[in-house]
Structure formats: C-alpha cells, structure tokens
Amino acid sequence: MPVPLRAITVFHAVARSGSITRAAEELGVTPSAVSQQIQTLEVGLGTALIGKAGRNVVLTEAGERYFEMIGGEIDRIMEATERIQGFRSVTTLTVRATPSLSTKWLLPRLARFLDAHPDLELRLDGTNEPTAFQKESVDIEIRHGTGGWPGLYAEGLVEECFRPVCAPALAAPGSLAPGELHRHRLIHSVKSQMQWAHWFKLAGTAPAARWRRLLFDRTHMAIDAAAGGLGIALESDLMLWDDLRSGRLACPVRDPPRTALVTQWVTCPPDHLRLRKVQAFLDWIRRERDEWARARAATL
Template sequence: MSVPLRAITVFHAVARSGSITRAAEALGVTPSAVSQQVQALEVGLGTALIGKAGRHVVLTEAGERYFEMIGPEIDRIMEATQRIQGFRSVTTLTVRATPSLSTKWLLPRLSGFIAAYPDIELRLDGTNEPTAFQKESVDVEIRHGTGGWPGLFSEGLVEESFRPVCAPSFAAPGSLAAQDLPGHLLIHSVKSQVQWASWFERAGAVPAARWRRLLFDRTHMAIDAAAGGLGIALESDLMLWGDLRAGRVACPLAAPPRITLVTQWVTCPPDHLRQRKVRAFLDWLRRERDAWTAERDMRNAEQAATNL
C-alpha cells in the first residue's frame, strides 16, 4: 500500500508541534482532518505512531524513529517549495540561546549582523531548553553549561568574570567589604554556575548561617532586580555589560576576588558548519566576541588605574 506524501507531512507537523490542534492551525485544516491523515499513515505503515498524554500527543517508539528519519528531509522539501513559490526570498537562520543571553548580549548587537548579511533572515529562539537537533529546525545554539556534548561541535563563547553588582544608589562603588555583603539582601540566579557560597569562600568571608535572599531562575531578571535597587546580585560581566556601561549597576567592592569561567557554548552538529549561513553567523559572533573582550579589558584597565 502506497503512503501519500500528504499524510507524511501532516505527521511531521504533529510530531514537531506535539499537538494535533497546533498542527491543524499551521496546515490550515481541521484537527479531525489531521487525525485522519495520521491514522491513514499508521495503517499504511502497519504501526502506531502517536499516542495521548493528557491534552498532548506523544510519539511511540516507532513514531520517534520515523520522525528522526523523515524530519530533515521534510524540512528540506518544505524550504525548497517555499523558495520556488516565492514565499521566502532569503535564507532563514534559526539561532537558539538562553533568554538572558539573548536579551542582555545578543539583541543589542544584532543590527551589525543584519546589516552585514541582508540575505539571511534571522530567527532568534530564546529558551533554556537544550536543542534536540535531529528533531528541531535549529541551526545553531548558544548553550549554557560546561561544554563537551557528545556528537556536537562545541566552542566556548568567552571567558566571563563574575562580580557582585547593585544599583549605585543602593551602595556606592567600592563602599563595601566582602564581609559586609551578608548584611544586605543578596540576589541569586539559581541556575548560575557561580553561587554566593563559593564567592564568599573565594573572598575569604564567612557569612552568617542564614542570610536574606531573593531568588530568580533567569539571569536577566536578577540583573534588573539589582538595577532596580532591590539588593546585590552576583553575575557575569558578559550579561552585565550593557547595565555596567549605562551606570545602572556597579560593583560595591573596590577589589572583588577574580572568578572566571566559560558558561556559554556555541553548539551545533558538525555538518551544520558546512552551511554558509552558519559559518557567517559564527564568523560574526567571533568578531563581536573579540570586540567585546577588547572593550572590557580596556575598561577594566582604566578602572584599575583609577583605583591606584
């Protein structure tokens, strides 16, 4: 029994979206029509492809394997079709990054990429979820973590320096010592790789058994809370840069301990590196990284000279 391509593309839409309703909306048909096409495909293949989990659909083991096999091919067919039909006059590059990196570092620099590559349509997907590249149409991810993911190209973005910061109205720059900090409300980024306990150990300060905390699961929220005068945050200069330059936050310590770490990694399957759009983005990202590093080092040197 031959299987119609329409049924295959409908299953692809369901598997990608995880919902019959969302797949129907994307395809411009009714949910019942989607269900009928998936059922016809299951009959043609002789196996169940999807099941129910509450209001969502889940792929069976056979469905997972089938989607992995057809996903890249369907994506290429759809892109080629859209180009021929004139729906897409440029190449689309999908980049995934955490909401904090997207907001605090990437977004202020994107105008340079747009100007340099007018033929590339950029889609920035701000999420903390790691990409399943075999199942998702993501070209490059800037992933928060420790690097070294098997099967993926992985390049550290930059070495970051972590420091306490607050609004200048909360505590003037250089006005506090490390042992003073537990007396203030301390803002925590719960997913950060550098936490207050390790910072106090590095600073040689012994905090009280309990101290007042304000916790966020997003770095950009912690930074904005510090800039708003709520307390003192411990954050990376990569994420802080725009707020430091604008004077919205400053370090309340004259000589904080130096803590450096690479927490952001550019990742993708090795075969993605053959694509012009991916190489263009990585080249641009490295130029921006080098320019930012030079600006940061110059600013740090100027501040050190001022403190002498």
Template structure:
C-alpha cells in the same frame, strides 16, 4: 545511464535536513516524490544511500560519504544559479540562545550582522531549551552549560567574570567589604553556575545563617532587579556589560574574589559548519566576541 541531477539535489536536501518530510516541504513537492527521486539516484549509483532507524531516516556509510563530497558543490551551484538570475534569495538562519544572552548581549550587537548580510533572514529563538537538532530547524545554538555534548561541535564563547553588582544608589562602588553583604538582600539567579555560597567561600567569609533573598530563574530578570535597587546580584560581566557601561550597575565590593568561567557555548552538528549562513554568523560572532573582550580589558580599571 545519465546522472539524474534533480535526484542529486533532492538527496542533498534530505541529507541536510535529516528528514524526507522537511525536504519535501523545502522543495515544494510530496514526500512520495522525494522518495522516488532517492530511489532513482540509488539505482543510478548502484548503492543504498538512505536507511531507516525507527521512524527516522539515517544515511548509510555510502550516503554519508556522498553527501560530504557533493554538499559544498551543491551549495555553490545553487548560489551561482541565483546570482546569474540577477538576485540572491533570502536564506533563513535560526539561532537559539538563552533569553538573557539574547537580550543583554546579542541583541545590542545584531545591527552589524544584519547590515552585512541582507540576504540572510535571521530568526533569534530566545529559549533555555536545548535544541534537538535532528527534529528542529535550528542552525546554531549558543547553549548555557559546561560544554562537551556528544556528537555536537562545541566552542566556548568567552571566559566570563562573575562579580557582585547593585545600583550605585544602594551602595557606592567599592564601599563594602565581603562581610558587609549579609546586611543586604541578595539576589539569586537559581540556574547560574556561580552561586552566593561559593562566592562567600572564596571571599573567606562565612555566609549568614539566614539570608534575605530574592530569587529569579532568568539572569536578565536578576540584573534588572539589581538595577532597580532591589538588592545585590552575583552575575557575569558578559550579561552585565551594557548596565555596567551605562552606570546602571556597579560592583560595591572592594577587591572581590575573581571567578572566571565559560558558561556559554556555540554548538551545532558538525555538518552545519559547511553552511554559508552558519559560517557567516560564526565569523561575525567571533569578531564581536573578540571586540568585546578587548573592550573589557581596556575598561578593567574603571568598571
């Protein structure tokens, strides 16, 4: 019995998207037509490839092995077909990241990726909600947290250094000791993994019994408030970098305690790492990360 290549490509779309409905939308056919193609392939191979778990579809053990074996080949065939036709279709890459990382770090660097990959249409989804990869069309996420999400690939973006910052007009760089901060309004990022109480403990200073506070649930808002002279914020140099480099912000504290953490994680299902568009973004992201880390090391004595 000849192998039905159309059915193979339909199975690939279903396995990649995790949904018969999404595969049907992608292929421009009905869900019923997709199901028929899957049944044809299963008959041809003599084994079940897809089962159901509640309302969701799951790959059988044979289906997982088959998808793993054909995935890269189907991708290459599709790309070769597009090339021989004289064009490369636009592929959409959806990246989710927090609004603060998107605004303060990713957006200023995206031109290099966009110029290097004109065939990839990038959608940057700026939200704090963790991606439900099985239900949403998100290819890759840079997630704020502590890492270690079961079933997901997780790679720390970079180790961040947290420091107090304010507008130079509020307090000159290096002009304050840790004990002086109680005289100022302190800006709090309420979702940050590093809070003022921890910083004061490391600095060996008892925090004031009553603080003048300004609270934000978004890091980029806390940073902009500090740059506007509203108080002193405690933030990550990853988010602060543009504002530090432009002298909108500076560290007013002499010899502040060092707090270093990885709070941003590159995450996705492991099978997404096979996609060319995901690999391209990861390669670019790692290059930008390494370049930024080198820039930070070089500027360590001045910022």
C-alpha cells in the same frame, strides 16, 4: 496501500511540535483532522507512531525512527515550497540562545551581522531548552552549560567574570567588604553556574547564617531587579556589560575575588559547519567576542 503525502506532513508537524493541538494550529485544520491523518498513516505503515502523555504526544520507537528518516526531507520540501510561493526571498539562519543572552548581549550587536549579510534572514529563538537538532530546524545554538555534549561541535564563547552588582544608590561602588553583603538582600540566579555560597568561599568569608534572598530563574530578570534597587546580584560581566558601562549597575565590593567561567557555548552538529550561513555567523560572533573582550580589558 499507498500512504498520502498529506498524512506524512501532518505526522511531521505533530512530531516536531509534540502536540496535536499545536500542529493543528500550524496547519490551519482541526485537531480531529490531524488525528484522522495520523490514523491513516499508522494504518498505511502497519505500526503505531504516537502515544499520549497528558496533553502532549510522545513518539513510539517506530515513530522516532520514522521521524528521523523523514524530518530533513520534509523540512527541505517545505522550504522549497515557501520559496516558490515567494514567502522566503533569502536564506534563513535560525539561531537559538537563552532569553538572557539574547536580550543582554546578542540583540545590541545584531545590526552589524544583518548589515554585513543582507542576503540572510535571521530567526532568533530565545529559549532555555536545549536543541534536539535531529528534530528541530535550528542551525546553531548558543547553549548555557559546561560543554562536552556528545555528537555536537562545542566552542566556548568567552571566559566570563562574575561579580556582585547593584544600583549605585543602594550601595556605592567599592563601599562594602564581602562580609558586609548580608546587610542587603541577595539576588540569586538559580540556574547560574556561579552561586553566592561559592563566591563567599572564594572571597574568604563565611556567609551569614540567615540571608534575605530574592530568586529568579532568568539572568536578565535578576539583573533588572538589581538595577531597580531590590538587592545585590551575582552575575556575569558578559550579561552586565551595557548596564555596567551606563552606570546603571556597579560593583559595591572592595577587591572582589576573580571568578572566571565559560558558561556560554556555540553548538551545532558537525555537519552544520559546512553551511555558509553557519560559518558567516561563527565568523561574526567570534569577531564580536574578541572586540568585547578587548573593550572589557580596557574598561574594567
């Protein structure tokens, strides 16, 4: 029996969102209507495509293979339809980055990219979840991690230097030795690659037996907490740049050890590098990175 195209597009929405409810909201129909379309498709194909996992759905092995085969084609059909309808007059570039990098480093610079590329419409997807490029319509991701993801192009954005920072009213710049930090509450970014225990080791001192701690799972929250006088944070100068330049934050430690890491990586499937919009973004972010590095060398 022929399979209705509507059922195929409904399956695509469910597979992409991982939820019948979210797919129904996206399509403007009821969840029961979505379920009926999925059943129609499964009968037409003669195999089960999805199963339940709590409130979400999971794809069967057949569902995974089917989604991989149709995903790109459905995305292109949807994009062509939107263009004809007039919803999309320019090419859309979708960039994924963590909320902290998006807020602290990308957003202050995006105007220059938009001014240089008026033909591009930018969608900035701020999330910590790594992109499943074969399933999601993401062109390029700036991923937090250590690099080396199989099958992906990965270019380190820049070497970051980590330093303790706090509001100057809490502790004056250069007023503390590393061993004196325990007098203050220490703010922890729990997902950071540079943790306080390692920093104390590099500084040649042992941390106190008992710490007063404040923990966050988002860097921008830890930075704002430090600026609010809640304690001393250990963060990257890439994220701290505007706050350090404005004087909102300062390093209270005399002669802190140099702690340099690459934690942000520009990633995408190798075939995305052929897209003009991706190359435009790569050229732009490399220029911004180089300009920032020069400013850092002259200032800090």
